[in-house]
Amino acid sequence: xxxxxxxxxxxxxxxxxxxxxxxxxxxxxxxxxxxxxxxxxxxxxxxxxxxxxxxxxxxxxxxxxxxxxxxxxxxxxxxxxxxxxxxxxxxxxxxxxxxxxxxxxxxxxxxxxxxxxxxxxxxxxxxxxxxxxxxxxxxxxxxxxxxxxxxxxxxx
Numbered sequence: 643x644x645x646x647x648x649x650x651x652x653x654x655x656x657x658x659x660x661x662x663x664x665x666x667x668x669x670x671x672x673x674x675x676x677x678x679x680x681x682x683x684x685x686x687x688x689x690x691x692x693x694x695x696x697x698x699x700x701x702x703x704x705x706x707x708x709x710x711x712x713x714x715x716x717x718x719x720x721x722x723x724x725x726x727x728x729x730x731x732x733x734x735x736x737x738x739x740x741x742x743x744x745x746x747x748x749x750x751x752x753x754x755x756x757x758x759x760x761x762x763x764x765x766x767x768x769x770x771x772x773x774x775x776x777x778x779x780x781x782x783x784x785x786x787x788x789x790x791x792x793x794x795x796x797x798x
Contacts, residue, residue, distance in 0.1 A: 655743070655745045659742075659743045659744075659745070661679060664720070665741070672719070673742045674710060674715060674742045677706060677744050678706055678707070678741065679701050681702040681703045681706070681744075682697060682700065682701070684699075684701045687699050687700060697746070700746070702744065702746075706744060708711060714736065715740075718740055719740065721738065722738045722739075722740055722741065725737060725738045726738075732791065767782075767783040768781065768782045769781040770781055780795055780798070782795060
């Protein structure tokens, strides 16, 4: 998995997205269209979720539509349909899948009263000390998981 995250967020996002795909299939809808239909609309912001999270802004439908346009989603769906038909006729063993996913991740979490999971506040800290000789020490309260923190901190 190229994406790494804590608190099993990745797995939860997978379960939600899989449920959306199953629902789209049961409703006979395109998975992207189902998502577009159910996004929080820009005029609903700030939006408060059922769990109490506040989403301050966003235009998810525009982002999804731009992604669909740039990947030529409609053409991909036609190609997929043609390959599935050829597969059913026994003309090929090649099939084509298309994955659609949309995930909003909390960043800049803010006050720990709003971002507490099991008693663990979801924010990082940093203490910076500057010495008279110009040297500095930064004590950072997070660990890199491959995102390149070491480079970022050195540049700061």
